Amino acid sequence: MKQLLSAIILLVCFFSEAQNFEDSWTGHFSYASVRSISEGNGKIYAASENAIFIYDISTQEIETISTINGLSGESISSLYYSETFGLLFIGYETGLIEVVIDGEENVLTVVDILDKPTIPPNEKNINHFNEYEGNLYIAAEFGISVYDLSALEFGDTYFIGNGGARLNITQTAIDEEFIYASSTNGGLRRAVVENDNLIDFNQWQLVTGGNLIGVQEIAGELFIANSANQILQKNGNTNAFTTVANFGNETIVDFNVKNNLLNITTSTSIQAYNSIFQLQDSVTTLVEFEDTYLSGIALNNAFYIGTLQNGLLQVPFGNIDAFQILPNGPVDNNTFSIDATPGQLWAVFGDVSVTFNPFPLTRRGISNLQGDSWVNITYEELSETLGKDANDLVNVAINPENPSEVYISSFNKGLLRIEDQVPTILYDDSNSPLESFTSELDIRIFGSDYDREGNLWFVQSRIDEALLRLNPSGQFQKVDLSPIIEDPSSELALTELSISREGFVFFGAVDSGVIGYNPQTGDFNKIAREPGNGNLPTNNVRALTFDNNNRLWIGTLQGIRVFFNVGGFFEDDASIESQEIIIEENGIGQEFLFDISITDIEVDGSNNKWISTATSGVFYVSPNAQETLLRFTKDNSPLPSNNVQDIAIDSESGVVYFATNQGLVAYRGSATAPSENLENVRAFPNPVRPGFTGNVTIDGLTEDANIKITDLEGNLVFETTSEGGSVLWDTTAFGRYKVRSGVYFVLITSEDALETKVSKIMIIR
Template structure:
């Protein structure tokens, strides 16, 4: 069974298809309704040379390099791939097909201008892991080495031909690699090296497969196998860190390479045998003569995972630490499309034209993941990443409101770090701040959240200690607040400051909410207002105190994400009044009465973001991302891996660029973005323009008019004044589909765009050229 994706016909992929087919990396904003990925192409594991095109897989995507025009492009779910977590890849020369295997058993075939998905293994009822470890091409067949056995894929018919299960008495061995020598089929397995005659009457019968018991440790793990100059080369692992390569000729064998070479794999390509590991690449030619040894790329060490040699003798390396490497003589060139350093995402924060993605984390028990101190900065279509090797688990990045070159980085265990113009300025700990360590005498300081108030004071939650909150005042001094005893809860999470100056703080792991109002310049706590909130309904029944996300909308309402959906506080300024302070659950209508229910009922809502039209974006733990109307009652979008390029249905965070409306969605597999219709309004008509302009005959997407005041009235006419289209902006932006009132694409010509504020006090006119 197959799912055939015709790239030329998929409108949601049209912008990305141009990237893939032309081999160019776009350097401009994407249209409204389009997607793009923000994934890392550094950690490459497989390389395939297809004539003038070189492919290198990197987990969630593939680097595509064109040797003719020297262009780099990307191939990911945004461009039509069906999945993420690529575990194997090979080029089938005879059929002109790139075969891609995934860790979940899914398979894609990339051929000319289409991608064919073969999900049979993924959808099968095979128990346990379905990971495709390697792919061996034999004419029109692809042999897939899987964790449960071997699968033979017919590249002509796009279907599974056979499945071989290895192991006696019902046991199943993992297959790591396969090879052919014309007489035998060899399989490197998790318990020895096996072979079977190509003429065996039934390869499905395991009794026809023979373990090469003459090899030492014949039940050890075999990782890789390759045929070169009549001998078989096999890499085995007796224990972690102890690898050997054997050269096998007939029934005899010998260890190949020096004992210190510890090979991870072997590969035959371009008339050479490549043997590689984390430190070196060895290339052998005729007569097993060592013709090249590479131990660095000039400045960097190696982490080789795959190698190919092309017809011109150039060496192409998939390097786990550096990306795709081209080796031409003594020259080394790293070929990596722009993107983050890694695909880990904890939080995303967007400012106008600038977005930060943090790569730290903590587990469900709020213990450290020990990820390197890393965040990525995306602006003006380019990426830069900051790696601080002295800290781990960066959770949040905030810019100073008056100077974006001053950045504050919060970590889970390493306190707060301040950077100025890219340089380390201060690392705040027990010695120079009121932040406190969870380990007495150490500086293991866990920051759960931070937010600036209107006076540019930075409020920081300090988890696990009695003084749950500290503030870095705008004069550089610090003050702490002993709220741990008041909350009777040791965990402190994200914090927001609303329009009334009240601080709303999440108390993770069942603590509900804590709201307070305190003077950052007074050490007298007697005037503080505070309240711990158990999230209850109008009848004072608990809804849930498991809280994960929080946001204030344009009307001042507070939206909170829990493990059973969303609640809203509609009059948050009354939070300190006596008596009950209930939250509201939004009732949404279904197609039938019995389908009425609460907004995102029983979903764990991990992220909330508000766009320029006051609409709400929600990220969930298992069900993808949602966009709902400003009141939450109408669903506008529900994006999942089934209907969008979303990389995973487990969403970690969402942020909206207020200037462009681009929605950044972080998931457990990486980040993608979607260009939304709504932007924040500038308050007056500034820099009003339409794009694309001109609209060329090859473009069939929407036209965007931006720079508008909130709820602008937009009218589009032809040059004679005939009304073509009318709408109201979403925040500071309006979208036109390019159709006239009869639903037809408009003719070639100049069109006038008249915009006015809702009260008619402001107006503006701009022009647009349409080429049809």
């Protein structure tokens, strides 16, 4: 009896309503990898890695649901749409369940399984949903949970292994009076579905053993799929099964019944059978879309196949021509590096370990956002165009003078040039002075930046002449680092690179800190760890950025530093100590971002800093970092992960892009680069309507412009000087009180007083 009581879990449903961020954020997720499919109400529901898209079969319209709408951003493991109740259930590897209600904007988050302390975290994966008479049977890695669809609450949880042990339940099915449960570690078990005591493991009978992928019922016939890629059919009222299909080395990846058809999807094929296991149709070869299959269903005489790289494919029965269904987005979600210029963004998806090891090699292609539309260049297209292997693409540099020209670093194969979205050349040891540091081709290029003369500077790891310059005419120059690094070939990696206002070239290293090079004199210098030797928290440097005051911001594996005396970096008697940022917290001085792994630092038009981290999301701080203006994490924003690998800012629009290891999102920031004149000054939102609690943004400003805001009677309510191209007004009179409804004049004067502009803002309280 005590064992029975210990096995009983009554899951009381705890709901929270996720926030919708569509007003301030945009999602740029990849939907290319479709893991699970459901259907209902004339629509196909498709789950990618961590987002959903819905395809309306009749209108062919596509709707997406992502972290912008309130999804968690975690890895999705299963999907189910209840047509009876108008509910879309999303199951996750963590045990989290999210519910999207037809016609509702917000997402309901169900954390009962996720937060259950008695179930180990690695045994909470949601494998399958099965609806029966108002209940949703949730097959999970620990057992079965029952969810009441009308009450939106959990009932019992069943641990059905021997002695009440946890079993990895892959699927459930109802056949006549029995509920069947397949498992990977306990075979097939069944119990009477109307039994009120199913929490008692003794009520569950072992039918057959084996490692089972799933169990399905169709027209009174029961089928199981096992890990040997076999399909077996139950023999009448006996517990015996007969093998009816063997797919050999083709791994069964999906097994379901839809619309009186048994659908079996393998990694290379899909087939639909009727209840007596007669083949109705199949697809084995799609010439235009050679891919790995992940999921599939048959509906209305057509297959819908979820693929690894090509989204959802619709293939009519009797046809081998596929129609691709894929929302606009990049090629992958593990976005490693990005760069932006006004109106466009480039993204790459290569990868290196924390020790800068490119192996195992990644082959993921390139994506370019122009306006609202993505253009993708797959790895296969790259290789075919170049005639070479372009893998492990880890850094992007857009030519500021010619935004149609882009250089991309490969941490294995060299330097790739793209012009007008077309890959034109991959520089390596066969067509340039670049040299491999091993007998096998291995050219490890990482950080790069343009100087004011249009030269592209970049670093190559593991060789002596590791600093390189590519001039606008295509000529290379190599700089030997032996004078500053004793053995450059032993340096684990050279990392980011940034160029100062004077044209000094600074780059980071894993072992050697920050190195500076003066191209005019050939002088080197460096700063490293420990006070008196540069004061870096560690020599492992991951981010380098110059702000609008020509100060060098340094991000390391263990915190952040600022170097103020850039102009004197190469002077013998100059102090070349970097400085930590000390902020006051509860009356005590604390080092800002102490021991936090910094991945990038970007400077916006107001000289504020966006700082990304490997574990703690994003910080948006004032010019001196004494004030944190915003903090974005996975818990309070649409960031799908706290591992933010790179940041890029569109200086014209103020949009800030965040590249994470689980997707790309964009925040509509307010800080823009200064304009050359005041012709395009605007204020938004305008009018300010009742209920608005944010700031009014005034942009299109010149640098150091004076901005005054007055009421109709000429009373001054706000005054400031722009640092970039925009300023914010909180609609108060110098922070004392909210101003009343009415029209307010914005009076703008350029720094030299030669240009003025008057604008208006309407406030409605």
